[in-house]
Amino acid sequence: MAAPVTIPYARYSIESAQWWIGRALSALVAKAGIKASDIDGLCVSSFTMGLDSGIGLTQHFGLCVRWLDTIPLGGASAIAALRKAARAVQARDVDIVACVAGDTNHVDSFRLTLENFSRFNQDAVYPYGAGGANASFALIARNYMRTYGVTREDVGRIAVAQRANALRNPHALMKTPLTIEQYLAARPISDPIHLFDCVMPCAGAEAFLVMRDETAASLGLPVARLLSTIERHNAFADDPMQVRGGWAMDVGELYAMAGVKPGDLDVVQTYDDYPVITMMQFEDLGFCNKGEGAAFVRQHDLTIGGDFPHNTSGGQLSAGQAGAAGAYLGLVEGLRQVLGEAGPTQVKDATLALASGFGMINYDRGLASGAAIFAGPAR
Amino acid sequence: MLQRCEACGAFAYPAREACPACLSAGLAFVDAPRRGALLAETTARVPSDVYFRERAPWRIGLVRMDCGPTMVAHLHADCAEGAPVLMSFQLDKSGQAVAFARPEGETPNMADDRQWREMTADPKFRRVLVTNGRSLIGQEAVAALKAAGAKTVFVGVSEPWRPFAGEQLLRGQQGIEVVTLDAADEKSATDLAADIGGKVDILVNTTEYVRPGGLLDRRGTGVARDEIDQAYLGFINLAQAFGPAMRMRGADGVSSSAAWVNILSVYALANWPAFGAYSASQAACLSLSHCLRAELRPGGVKVMNLFTGPIDTEWFQTVPPPKVAPRAVAQAIVSGLRGGLEEIYVGDVAEEIRQRLAANPKALERELDR
Numbered sequence: 001m002a003a004p005v006t007i008p009y010a011r012y013s014i015e016s017a018q019w020w021i022g023r024a025l026s027a028l029v030a031k032a033g034i035k036a037s038d039i040d041g042l043c044v045s046s047f048t049m050g051l052d053s054g055i056g057l058t059q060h061f062g063l064c065v066r067w068l069d070t071i072p073l074g075g076a077s078a079i080a081a082l083r084k085a086a087r088a089v090q091a092r093d094v095d096i097v098a099c100v101a102g103d104t105n106h107v108d109s110f111r112l113t114l115e116n117f118s119r120f121n122q123d124a125v126y127p128y129g130a131g132g133a134n135a136s137f138a139l140i141a142r143n144y145m146r147t148y149g150v151t152r153e154d155v156g157r158i159a160v161a162q163r164a165n166a167l168r169n170p171h172a173l174m175k176t177p178l179t180i181e182q183y184l185a186a187r188p189i190s191d192p193i194h195l196f197d198c199v200m201p202c203a204g205a206e207a208f209l210v211m212r213d214e215t216a217a218s219l220g221l222p223v224a225r226l227l228s229t230i231e232r233h234n235a236f237a238d239d240p241m242q243v244r245g246g247w248a249m250d251v252g253e254l255y256a257m258a259g260v261k262p263g264d265l266d267v268v269q270t271y272d273d274y275p276v277i278t279m280m281q282f283e284d285l286g287f288c289n290k291g292e293g294a295a296f297v298r299q300h301d302l303t304i305g306g307d308f309p310h311n312t313s314g315g316q317l318s319a320g321q322a323g324a325a326g327a328y329l330g331l332v333e334g335l336r337q338v339l340g341e342a343g344p345t346q347v348k349d350a351t352l353a354l355a356s357g358f359g360m361i362n363y364d365r366g367l368a369s370g371a372a373i374f375a376g377p378a379r
Numbered sequence: 380m381l382q383r384c385e386a387c388g389a390f391a392y393p394a395r396e397a398c399p400a401c402l403s404a405g406l407a408f409v410d411a412p413r414r415g416a417l418l419a420e421t422t423a424r425v426p427s428d429v430y431f432r433e434r435a436p437w438r439i440g441l442v443r444m445d446c447g448p449t450m451v452a453h454l455h456a457d458c459a460e461g462a463p464v465l466m467s468f469q470l471d472k473s474g475q476a477v478a479f480a481r482p483e484g485e486t487p488n489m490a491d492d493r494q495w496r497e498m499t500a501d502p503k504f505r506r507v508l509v510t511n512g513r514s515l516i517g518q519e520a521v522a523a524l525k526a527a528g529a530k531t532v533f534v535g536v537s538e539p540w541r542p543f544a545g546e547q548l549l550r551g552q553q554g555i556e557v558v559t560l561d562a563a564d565e566k567s568a569t570d571l572a573a574d575i576g577g578k579v580d581i582l583v584n585t586t587e588y589v590r591p592g593g594l595l596d597r598r599g600t601g602v603a604r605d606e607i608d609q610a611y612l613g614f615i616n617l618a619q620a621f622g623p624a625m626r627m628r629g630a631d632g633v634s635s636s637a638a639w640v641n642i643l644s645v646y647a648l649a650n651w652p653a654f655g656a657y658s659a660s661q662a663a664c665l666s667l668s669h670c671l672r673a674e675l676r677p678g679g680v681k682v683m684n685l686f687t688g689p690i691d692t693e694w695f696q697t698v699p700p701p702k703v704a705p706r707a708v709a710q711a712i713v714s715g716l717r718g719g720l721e722e723i724y725v726g727d728v729a730e731e732i733r734q735r736l737a738a739n740p741k742a743l744e745r746e747l748d749r
Binding site: 110111114115119120123124125126127128129130131132134135136138139140142143146187188189190191192193237240241363364 | 460
């Protein structure tokens with residue numbers, strides 16, 4: 001894994017998704033010091049490409065590839081892209097895969113995405129108050145918080161810590177400090193979801209390259225090694241309401257394959273569409289037991305300088321959610337961390353990172369989940 | 380109504396094409412047990428859709444049905460987390476069937492719930508126009524709507540100087556206003572709409588023009604013209620006079636314009652040769668009602684068609700029972716409006732025709748020819 005790039009986000013953009021993806025590809029090529037024609041694999045994710053899929057983009061960008069994928073898994077797209085790309089380069093089907101996600105955000109894009117998100121959503125969610133993901137996750141959050149005795153203050157610690165991290169990220173959309181008092185006093189959006197539990201939809205793009213060690217060596221590129229990944233969809237379908245994600249099914253394999261323990265990780269990047277979902281991931285990814293997420297965040301400092309550096313760029317909550325690029329945000333920032341390129345958000349001596357993804361609230365729960373552990377060259 | 384797998388019996392929701400328990404394609408909609416429990420609720424305060432933004436905060440929840448599926452549902456204000464609820468599908472303002480959860484037991488003023496009223500066309504607090512007060516059905520409708528809490532019932536009477544039976548039930552009564560209306564006369568309809576068009580929340584079209592006979596036993600088109608004038612063109616006059624204002628007032632507060640009611644013969648669905656030309660005029664009105672429904676939908680105004688068999692009035696004297704009492708029609712109007720329905724069948728004949736038409740339309744056609 002190499003060349004993490006982020007195209008700085010904009011709250012609204014008059015450009016198309018293809019423009020943002022094009023900027024990311026251009027940045028990838030520049031950063032890796034390769035030619036666009038060296039890219040022989042492409043994996044894209046976007047909500048706002050209109051009728052295009054990956055194949056249309058090859059002609060659009062003048063790429064001739066022998067491996068191509070379009071991944072519509074929302075917040076789990078980056079982990080899925082990484083898994084597929086890694087297997088493809090390992091099998092020598094392809095040498096250099098560009099994994100890229102980008103979305104634009106026109107003034108009405110977000111509402112249109114909500115209205116047309118999925119068939120079940122269109123039939124059986126949107127007509128019920130059109131609260132969008134906020135309302136769907138509000139139901140999950142309310143049940144989770146009641147079941148495990150979690151308070152808003154517990155959840156708020158995650159958002160507040162991420163804002164502190166974001167203040168060091170010059171590209172974060174949120175640029176003012178956030179206190180727990182401000183978090184608690186925020187206006188309700190869909191109880192118990194309040195303003196600072198919500199991400200800011202925006203335009204942006206994120207990308208990275210996947211290749212074999214020897215390819216990277218021949219290009220002289222610093223790389224992170226992929227140690228393990230998991231992916232799971234529609235897990236625990238019999239749970240009446242979602243209190244855990246698919247990670248819980250495969251977490252043992254995640255650490256066993258990597259040969260590390262949760263405590264070995266230097267930096268963790270979870271999928272934070274809502275802080276309560278991050279708390280769920282702390283449990284499901286093995287940092288604490290189910291129901292102990294609140295205690296875990298009370299006992300740890302989640303900021304860059306803390307004992308559990310988490311979502312170091314500010315995450316989607318403070319950097320912004322650029323559609324499908326939101327899936328990539330944590331993974332790309334994690335890559336920068338283990339490559340020692342994170343600049344102002346760099347965690348000292350970070351060499352081992354975990355990034356997770358979560359996505360597709362098709363009806364009443366997020367269906368897709370995934371996670372990856374990777375190590376920098378220093379490890 | 381939920382889908383149930385014909386192979387394994389599992390219920391499924393949202394609607395889909397294969398059973399999630401056994402992948403069978405045989406998923407039929409059946410009446411499902413209506414009980415469930417409210418797992419979690421939320422109040423959407425900042426909806427993204429303009430309709431709900433206007434009506435926010437809006438309360439929804441996730442209900443686990445006793446029969447299996449979980450359903451996102453609109454919540455009655457008296458629903459509590461953890462408590463049992465009864466589910467029904469209601470037609471929302473866009474005409475879509477949506478799940479609505481109510482408490483299992485009755486609660487005080489249950490029907491006055493703000494979100495429930497958005498799904499229904501309850502006459503309570505509303506102003507209603509009953510178009511023909513000369514008929515028994517019209518008079519019973521006025522009484523039933525008043526009893527249901529309508530704020531004002533306007534009742535149309537043609538040639539008001541001409542006395543008619545039951546007149547004393549309408550004149551001088553609190554909350555009832557007799558107005559001049561001859562639906563078959565375009566000018567009469569337009570004049571009345573100019574006076575009260577902006578105040579009509581529910582219009583109940585009680586136009587009745589029943590004459591026996593089909594084609595061969597009549598000479599010429601005179602009677603058929605009258606049937607068309609009264610029922611079909613009368614409907615058009617009323618729709619053109621009152622429809623536009625009703626459509627514009629569909630979101631006018633909690634007592635907005637809400638519904639248009641047609642009383643149609645069930646023989647609109649299948650011709651009854653003994654009253655064959657009349658059946659045809661009713662079929663024309665039925666077709667027109669679907670057009671009206673589509674045109675009123677953008678304003679969130681429902682069209683309810685009430686199908687009835689022969690009514691116990693003088694023009695059906697020769698028809699043997701069972702016949703429908705005008706009071707039963709009036710009560711069905713109120714219950715249909717309270718439920719926010721689009722179609723309602725009143726009486727045994729109408730219900731039988733409905734079932735037989737669904738079972739075997741050709742057999743019904745043949746059997747009505749007796």
